[in-house]
Amino acid sequence: MSKKRFAVVLSGCGVYDGAEIHEATMALYAIARNGGVYHVFAPDMEQHHVINHLTGAEMPEKRNVLVEAARIARGNAKPLSELRAEEFDALLFPGGFGAAKNLSTWAFDGPSARINPDVERVIADMHNAKKPIGALCIAPVLLARLIKGATVTIGSDPGTAQAIEQVGAKHSVTSHGQVTVDMDNMLFTTPCYMLDATIVDIANGADAVVTEMMRYI
């Protein structure tokens, strides 16, 4: 039996302007330790902005989402435009503000967020093929925005939960490591750092999502 193939979409490298590093790393780890293989993709585009992670201030520089994501992927990252749904068994989005600033405009526009066209395409293609799609932390808003009647979790933040309901999705309250499974849409979501979590919670959450997704591949 060939290994289960996960496409992992990163949004940069660093929680405040890109992919959350612990979530991304633990997602890759969960895939590998559960017998899958991962391939990392990211949009080849300029980051919305660059945040100094020590001070929280915006820095006067430009960085590319794909080039920074390659730091997490140790060089093995490809443009999201090259992701073909037929080549993968599952799709996974770690979190971090990059999901809401680079993959979409959710951080600025909330329920009326625009979604990166390649993100929209790969989610639609995987969804149409009834393949599992996972998302951690804030990334489930992408699924809520794009998939009619989706059920997702981002933990328990009331504002974000309300915004998710406003786009016609359903929000399910969860705690550390819990996975919300939307069987109709094959969606698997968990809150990770949307809760006040430890790195152990992140590892548990990523593992729980990937384990659950594996059951349907």
Added chain:
Amino acid sequence: MSKKRFAVVLSGCGVYDGAEIHEATMALYAIARNGGVYHVFAPDMEQHHVINHLTGAEMPEKRNVLVEAARIARGNAKPLSELRAEEFDALLFPGGFGAAKNLSTWAFDGPSARINPDVERVIADMHNAKKPIGALCIAPVLLARLIKGATVTIGSDPGTAQAIEQVGAKHSVTSHGQVTVDMDNMLFTTPCYMLDATIVDIANGADAVVTEMMRYI
């Protein structure tokens, strides 16, 4: 009993010009899951250079080691100059080229490498206090260079092993997840990505080092 306190020294954010992200993340995870607490430190200095992790080419920009390390630490990183050995039970260096380019000049000068003065100070202080010091991947060269008669491993790379012997240390050949323990000097080292390793190997190696260090705190 209070939790065991680990100081973790990072050298940036990304394998080719800073701290290796999987090693750093798995080190923090290993500390937390084994009941310890971690505090992240990094030198407040310019990186030697910035590498495009997609292409391997040097980029015409400047980044600060501490500011980039804060990406892995989610903002909770302090200048290495503030690390006081008496406040910690153990010291841990994840790998990545940053250990050989920012924390030292090993990547360029090999056995005659200069070591960052704060790195030298904290290693000397922890060593004098007979507290455990761990290092992953290429970072054990710091211990080889600074601690007379140290025994360490970087895996099995003959060139690096020879250079380690040239500075008066002893190199022990190891494979994935194996830990070389130097009881006389309280040093704990493992090869991680100095071998052709998977992310599962990295998690296992980091956990093995931290578990072993915990026994002597």
